[in-house]
Amino acid sequence: MISARILHKGAAEGEVLALAAPLSFWGAFDPRNGVIIDIHHPQRGQCISGKVLMMRETRGSGTAPGGMAEAIRLGTAPAAIILIRPDINLAIGAMVAQQLYGRSCPVLSVNTEDYETLAVASTLAIAPDGRITPPPRAVPRG
Amino acid sequence: MSVTLDDRDRGRLEGAEGPALELAMRLVLAAADILEARSLIPISFAHIDACFYAGEAHVDFAQYLLDHDARLAVPAWTNNGVVSLADPEIRPEAGDPQMVKGARRLMQLYEKLGCRPVWTCAPYQLPGGPKFGEHIVAGESNAVSFYNSVIGARTNKYGDYLDVACALIGKAPYAGLHLVEARRGDILIRTTGIAADWKSENIFYHLLGHHVGRLAGQAIPVIDGLPPQDTTDGLKALSAAAAASGGIELWHATGVTPEAATNEHAFQGGTPTRILDLTPDDLARARRDLTSARDGPLDMVALGTPHFSLTEFARLMPLIAGRKAKPGLAFYVSTSRYVRDEAASRGWIADLEKFGAIVIADTCTYYSPAVRNCRGRIMTNAAKWAYYAPGMLGVEVCFGSLAECVESAVRGETWRDPRLWTNGLA
Numbered sequence: 001m002i003s004a005r006i007l008h009k010g011a012a013e014g015e016v017l018a019l020a021a022p023l024s025f026w027g028a029f030d031p032r033n034g035v036i037i038d039i040h041h042p043q044r045g046q047c048i049s050g051k052v053l054m055m056r057e058t059r060g061s062g063t064a065p066g067g068m069a070e071a072i073r074l075g076t077a078p079a080a081i082i083l084i085r086p087d088i089n090l091a092i093g094a095m096v097a098q099q100l101y102g103r104s105c106p107v108l109s110v111n112t113e114d115y116e117t118l119a120v121a122s123t124l125a126i127a128p129d130g131r132i133t134p135p136p137r138a139v140p141r142g
Numbered sequence: 143m144s145v146t147l148d149d150r151d152r153g154r155l156e157g158a159e160g161p162a163l164e165l166a167m168r169l170v171l172a173a174a175d176i177l178e179a180r181s182l183i184p185i186s187f188a189h190i191d192a193c194f195y196a197g198e199a200h201v202d203f204a205q206y207l208l209d210h211d212a213r214l215a216v217p218a219w220t221n222n223g224v225v226s227l228a229d230p231e232i233r234p235e236a237g238d239p240q241m242v243k244g245a246r247r248l249m250q251l252y253e254k255l256g257c258r259p260v261w262t263c264a265p266y267q268l269p270g271g272p273k274f275g276e277h278i279v280a281g282e283s284n285a286v287s288f289y290n291s292v293i294g295a296r297t298n299k300y301g302d303y304l305d306v307a308c309a310l311i312g313k314a315p316y317a318g319l320h321l322v323e324a325r326r327g328d329i330l331i332r333t334t335g336i337a338a339d340w341k342s343e344n345i346f347y348h349l350l351g352h353h354v355g356r357l358a359g360q361a362i363p364v365i366d367g368l369p370p371q372d373t374t375d376g377l378k379a380l381s382a383a384a385a386a387s388g389g390i391e392l393w394h395a396t397g398v399t400p401e402a403a404t405n406e407h408a409f410q411g412g413t414p415t416r417i418l419d420l421t422p423d424d425l426a427r428a429r430r431d432l433t434s435a436r437d438g439p440l441d442m443v444a445l446g447t448p449h450f451s452l453t454e455f456a457r458l459m460p461l462i463a464g465r466k467a468k469p470g471l472a473f474y475v476s477t478s479r480y481v482r483d484e485a486a487s488r489g490w491i492a493d494l495e496k497f498g499a500i501v502i503a504d505t506c507t508y509y510s511p512a513v514r515n516c517r518g519r520i521m522t523n524a525a526k527w528a529y530y531a532p533g534m535l536g537v538e539v540c541f542g543s544l545a546e547c548v549e550s551a552v553r554g555e556t557w558r559d560p561r562l563w564t565n566g567l568a
Contacts, residue, residue: 007172007176008172026196031197060299060389061301062191062281062282062283062299062300062301062302063191063194063196063301063302064301064302065301065302065303065304066192066196066197066199066200066302066303067196067197069197069199069200069203069303070196070197070198070199070200072199073197073198073199073202086176087176088172088173088176088177088301088304089301089302089304091172091173091176092169092172092173092301092302092303092304093303095165095168095169095172096165096169096199096203096303097199099165099206100199100202100203100206101202
């Protein structure tokens with residue numbers, strides 16, 4: 001179990017998509033389908049929708065809160081986002097979308113060591129108090 | 143939450159002033175928490191970027207604020223729109239109905255919210271803006287850079303929604319560039335290796351800005367050796383180019399910008415972490431970086447990123463006098479309504495139309511497809527335009543001076559000024 005810093009609170013569960021490079025939330029993916037379209041991104045073509053999206057940091061853009069809120073509105077956003085470097089824009093976009101559409105996309109940050117541990121998991125569950133664990137069914141029985 | 147709140151802010155957080163102010167308060171506090179601010183600082187002005195359409199969520203946010211009777215606490219001026227309200231024919235609805243309708247509606251909502259509809263990325267070219275030492279909120283990258291560096295007003299780069307939230311509350315998190323100590327210079331860039339006549343050319347500031355943005359990273363650059371400036375056009379170019387290529391939010395120029403009377407002042411008594419010497423090679427590299435096309439026949443010339451100033455119009459007018467752009471070549475100048483009206487009252491817009499130019503207000507040519515004929519090989523004198531347009535519009539760019547842009551427009555193909563490029567910079 002890892003305890004994360006909560007940038008925007010919420011519960012979520014999903015398959016992990018760990019990004020090899022920072023992704024901008026404005027212009028780097030198509031909010032209509034969640035697919036990464038930035039030609040410079042190594043994971044171009046992958047879909048971020050419903051994933052526990054992990055990236056060390058995001059790429060800054062003042063319009064990123066709009067990209068985040070629009071993806072949440074259209075149902076194409078990740079299930080949750082886990083960062084190392086806290087980001088205001090993603091948190092603000094998630095808060096606005098929560099207020100407008102009643103849908104949550106928690107945004108969390110963790111330290112580098114915890115990030116490395118989480119990034120190799122196949123699925124993760126996030127609790128409203130910021131605890132991150134493998135979902136119950138994925139825990140090996142012994 | 144570690145931020146100290148006064149009674150009114152605590153009330154807002156509990157909904158005493160309605161759900162819109164409650165949301166705004168929560169957004170400002172979330173940002174303060176991430177920035178590890180201990181308090182909020184009153185602001186005097188906001189330049190709003192959330193009026194730039196980025197999907198229907200933007201419209202829903204503005205509508206939510208209006209539906210709950212939100213009122214701005216400080217004067218708030220609007221950044222460029224995706225479309226022009228002044229010149230709707232620039233981008234007809236038929237091209238992309240949802241976006242054009244949404245963008246127009248969003249702009250109208252921010253007018254209803256009480257924003258001053260200036261629709262410009264260069265609000266500092268209008269009278270009545272913030273002054274030295276004022277705490278403000280801005281999001282447009284060139285405006286953040288210019289206000290911090292040239293005016294000496296203090297702002298961080300605020301993203302969409304947070305800019306509006308701060309304007310509703312009238313406060314911002316007291317962190318980052320609002321703090322004096324965070325404004326201290328980090329690296330010293332000496333320019334003694336560049337000839338004085340080069341430093342009097344406007345294009346020098348575009349190239350310098352692009353270069354400084356590339357090398358400074360998170361550091362605050364101090365540029366030593368710039369001459370006194372007759373206008374703010376060179377400093378605008380430097381602000382915009384450094385913000386585009388490197389996200390620079392604050393820079394100083396010794397003897398030129400207000401927080402850098404001397405190098406000691408700029409470094410707040412400390413010493414630079416690095417000292418670099420600008421070379422002609424650096425400028426030549428910047429010029430190559432900003433040029434993706436070979437010289438050749440041109441489809442368009444784009445001036446005015448950031449928005450053209452009155453003094454830039456004054457510089458352009460003698461260059462176009464008695465001449466005509468080649469038929470079929472599109473020649474666009476982007477500016478604000480205010481500056482366009484001022485230029486029109488001097489007869490300049492009519493003269494530019496005779497030359498074959500189209501002067502557009504409220505928006506910018508690099509938002510695809512803001513204008514017709516935005517394709518092929520395009521020449522610009524703006525480093526910011528040259529930096530973004532190949533990605534945003536899929537066009538090829540020739541970067542050059544203002545005089546080169548005009549002469550090239552007349553000839554219909556790229557023309558290079560031998561006076562500029564035969565001194566080792568080619």
